[in-house]
Amino acid sequence: MIITILLILPFLAFSQEEAKYYIAFNAVQLQAAFEKIETLYDVKFSFQDEKLTGLSLTLNKEKRTLHELLDAIKLKTKLDFEVLNNRYIIVHTSNLGPQILELDKIVINSYLTKGITKNKDASFLINPTTLGILPGLTEPDVLESIQLLPGVVSPNETASGFLVRGGKMDQNRIIWDGINMYHKGHLFGMISPFNPNATKQVTFINKGTNPRYGERVSSVISMTTTSKIEEKLKAQIGVNGISGDAYLEVPIIKDTLAVQASMGSSYTNTYQSFAFNTLADKVFESTKIKNGDNPNNDFSFVDYNIKINYKPNFNNTLYASIISIDNTLDFTVNDTQANKTFNDRMSIKNTGYGLGWTKLWRTNLKQLTSAYFSNYKLNYNFITSEGEAQTSNFEKRNIIFDSGISTELDWEINKQNKATFGYQYVLKDVAYAFLNTTTLQFILDEDKTVVQTHSIYANYNYKNPKWFDVEVGARATYFYELDAFRFEPRLILYKDLVKHVKLQISGEVKHQIISEIDETIISDLSLENRVWRLANGHEFPIINSKQISAGFIYTNNGWTIDVDHYYKKIDHITALSLGFLNPENSNFNLGEQRVFGVDVFLNKRFNRFNSWLSYSFNTSKSKYDSINEDDYFTATSNVKHAFSTSLSYKLSNFEVALGWRWQTGKPYTASTFGNNSFQFNEGVNTKRLPDYHRLDFSSTYKFKFSKTSKLRAKVGFSVRNVYNKTNFISREYRGNNDINGAIEAIDKFSIGLTPNIMFRLFW
Numbered sequence: 001m002i003i004t005i006l007l008i009l010p011f012l013a014f015s016q017e018e019a020k021y022y023i024a025f026n027a028v029q030l031q032a033a034f035e036k037i038e039t040l041y042d043v044k045f046s047f048q049d050e051k052l053t054g055l056s057l058t059l060n061k062e063k064r065t066l067h068e069l070l071d072a073i074k075l076k077t078k079l080d081f082e083v084l085n086n087r088y089i090i091v092h093t094s095n096l097g098p099q100i101l102e103l104d105k106i107v108i109n110s111y112l113t114k115g116i117t118k119n120k121d122a123s124f125l126i127n128p129t130t131l132g133i134l135p136g137l138t139e140p141d142v143l144e145s146i147q148l149l150p151g152v153v154s155p156n157e158t159a160s161g162f163l164v165r166g167g168k169m170d171q172n173r174i175i176w177d178g179i180n181m182y183h184k185g186h187l188f189g190m191i192s193p194f195n196p197n198a199t200k201q202v203t204f205i206n207k208g209t210n211p212r213y214g215e216r217v218s219s220v221i222s223m224t225t226t227s228k229i230e231e232k233l234k235a236q237i238g239v240n241g242i243s244g245d246a247y248l249e250v251p252i253i254k255d256t257l258a259v260q261a262s263m264g265s266s267y268t269n270t271y272q273s274f275a276f277n278t279l280a281d282k283v284f285e286s287t288k289i290k291n292g293d294n295p296n297n298d299f300s301f302v303d304y305n306i307k308i309n310y311k312p313n314f315n316n317t318l319y320a321s322i323i324s325i326d327n328t329l330d331f332t333v334n335d336t337q338a339n340k341t342f343n344d345r346m347s348i349k350n351t352g353y354g355l356g357w358t359k360l361w362r363t364n365l366k367q368l369t370s371a372y373f374s375n376y377k378l379n380y381n382f383i384t385s386e387g388e389a390q391t392s393n394f395e396k397r398n399i400i401f402d403s404g405i406s407t408e409l410d411w412e413i414n415k416q417n418k419a420t421f422g423y424q425y426v427l428k429d430v431a432y433a434f435l436n437t438t439t440l441q442f443i444l445d446e447d448k449t450v451v452q453t454h455s456i457y458a459n460y461n462y463k464n465p466k467w468f469d470v471e472v473g474a475r476a477t478y479f480y481e482l483d484a485f486r487f488e489p490r491l492i493l494y495k496d497l498v499k500h501v502k503l504q505i506s507g508e509v510k511h512q513i514i515s516e517i518d519e520t521i522i523s524d525l526s527l528e529n530r531v532w533r534l535a536n537g538h539e540f541p542i543i544n545s546k547q548i549s550a551g552f553i554y555t556n557n558g559w560t561i562d563v564d565h566y567y568k569k570i571d572h573i574t575a576l577s578l579g580f581l582n583p584e585n586s587n588f589n590l591g592e593q594r595v596f597g598v599d600v601f602l603n604k605r606f607n608r609f610n611s612w613l614s615y616s617f618n619t620s621k622s623k624y625d626s627i628n629e630d631d632y633f634t635a636t637s638n639v640k641h642a643f644s645t646s647l648s649y650k651l652s653n654f655e656v657a658l659g660w661r662w663q664t665g666k667p668y669t670a671s672t673f674g675n676n677s678f679q680f681n682e683g684v685n686t687k688r689l690p691d692y693h694r695l696d697f698s699s700t701y702k703f704k705f706s707k708t709s710k711l712r713a714k715v716g717f718s719v720r721n722v723y724n725k726t727n728f729i730s731r732e733y734r735g736n737n738d739i740n741g742a743i744e745a746i747d748k749f750s751i752g753l754t755p756n757i758m759f760r761l762f763w
Helices: 002-011 030-041 066-077 142-146 274-284
Strands: 021-029 044-046 056-064 080-084 088-092 106-108 116-119 124-126 172-176 179-181 199-205 219-225 234-240 243-253 257-266 298-313 316-335 340-362 365-386 389-412 417-437 441-463 469-479 484-498 501-512 514-518 530-534 543-556 559-575 589-606 609-624 641-651 654-663 672-674 677-679 692-704 712-720 728-735 743-749 754-762
Touching: 021 030, 030 044, 030 056, 030 066, 056 066, 066 080, 106 543, 124 142, 142 199, 142 219, 179 316, 179 340, 179 365, 274 754, 389 530, 417 530, 441 530, 514 559, 559 609
Parallel strands: 044 088, 172 219
Antiparallel strands: 021 056, 080 088, 106 116, 116 124, 124 199, 172 179, 199 219, 234 243, 234 754, 243 257, 257 298, 298 316, 316 340, 340 365, 365 389, 389 417, 417 441, 441 469, 469 484, 484 501, 501 543, 514 530, 543 559, 559 589, 589 609, 609 641, 641 654, 654 692, 672 677, 692 712, 712 754, 728 743
16 A cells, blocks of 8 residues: 555646745744745745855745745845746845856756755756655665665665666765775675765766766766855764764864864664664674674774865865774684684775865866875784684785876856866775685785876866757876776767757766776675776776766656666676686686666655655676676676655654665576586576565654754654565675685575664754
8 A cells, every 4th residue: 555655646746836825934044944935835945055044034924925925035135036947946145146056057956855956967966964854764875865866776785885877886986075985885885984964065977977087987976075164163963773973063263264073983882773783684694793692793883084174265265184984893703513713803994085275266267176095905804713723814905095186177168158177197006915824824816006097188068048058078098007098078968858848968988997806705704705906908907888878857847757768888897707716717707798778767746745756777788708608698787677666745844754666686697506516507697586675764853952042953763674575685606715615605685674763963
């Protein structure tokens, strides 16, 4: 019954023409008043937050149409309003006129929910601080929010392990204040490490990528913190069923210098909640940890970021940013019968530093210069002991030093023409090693590669409402150590076809030199068996991707329909046979991938309800040398059909959401067991796991402790997998590094019913 309602509600329509509502305000903050008007009249305001800070509104109770209400507010505040398409309202202040916000960049407002917009350049903008409620989440989550967008799926249910349009997980570039990030999630990807309260804006790009972005062939997730210098101190603290966090903004010199900082940490060493245990059960299944019982076992994580904003004058803005993500694990299992002890020790840390300078040379000419350094370290040991004597120590190391500097000129020639020119230098130093120590240490596998890149790029933006908008750009990159040159054209075309219907076409060529590979490990832990490595021009060439897409967008009277078709070709990808190491032939296999897909999104807002549904079709085929007789087979990352739908309701400070998702199971290589070993006779990825589905629920409530108090609070409750569906999400095979070692089948399942709570204070 619930699912039926969710499917029907997106198609209900309600008219708001000349609707009249009783409405009144008594010294209400203007932003809060706009939120109430948005909900009541089904409209959307666009304005600069800082221009309305401190303004309040008082209106007597009266029955008004939308236009009558705007006229009344105009008399009280001296603001001007520009209404577009009877729904989008630009707020103009008297001193800045119509330059407050370039609303013409926005194609779809409130995509999925409030706080997510889609632009003419095909990018999505997410504002975590204003993000509306999403099913299964008590708080805004950057990575989890992206997974609800069409064409994005997470077959393994992790926050960081998502696939974009048939690509692989390592083909998504994640950036924080200009810093490349390589460790993406706490608890082995289950929890996002990026504090949404510190994140001002997120740009997600899955097609038509701006040429300033290189390095990955699938998508870009660029997160930026605030560059605003607050007039007053802002702070908040929060806690949920797994961790706690705090956020602080401190003005030091008025309008000149400010500091922002955030920190999050698990408390699992003190108390392990039901929510944590549910996630841990999923992560540690098929390992010794799941069945271990040792009070000295340890798992913890901590993350923090600090940013200093400095604005010496109107024409110059500078910042310095630091981010750190740290996970540690130390787990021991005792086999009393064999008198053996197994000890897993793991440390994963990613630290980044960024500097930036924005210079306004003229009102229409701006320069952005930045530098960054990112350091990723994975250290893992699997120690076996008999009695008091250590018999073996398997070690795994993965280190990345990634640094770069860039400068970009933005030139607004006139209202219709804009050009961008830039240069980037990047140095990547990547190494990994697999060692095993018994009586002597020997190397199982190791590699160290350094690549320097020089890139120049340009982008030209032409806008003509009567004809079309076009962005055409190009990126040229020279890889010094590889002595290789790559050229990457990019294109976005946007056209108003008829009233309410827009056409969007894009094309791009992209390249990637850093990627993850699967390595077999002796340990039964087998959690982080993927390591980063660089292209070397030989067995690991530069990955190449070409993508074209075309679609239509319809928006009218609270309805949104977005349909997009795409074709993607990826060359020079690598894989190991069947995904595990063969001691007789450990060479990697070169291959290619072909992807075709369709993404469909439908949204309807009515009264206080917001409903949407999303469907993605994806067919992805791979071909590798010496695998499957050099013939195409279904890609391991392929999820052929994915469907999700949600209904949310907002009444004043209370929000509730219910969402259901369904998708086809992942493909896998079927096997039979004979002669005391697995045999593979049916080809690669010829079978699929059962279909996946689950229902999620969430609700939040905001309140004040008193009318005069500045202290505010927010409470939340969520449930993932409401009906406790056990989903079969993965079947993999693992082989040991011993030539006589047996192959094991590893089956993994989804999380069960997972409730979570949240409490947060603001002041």
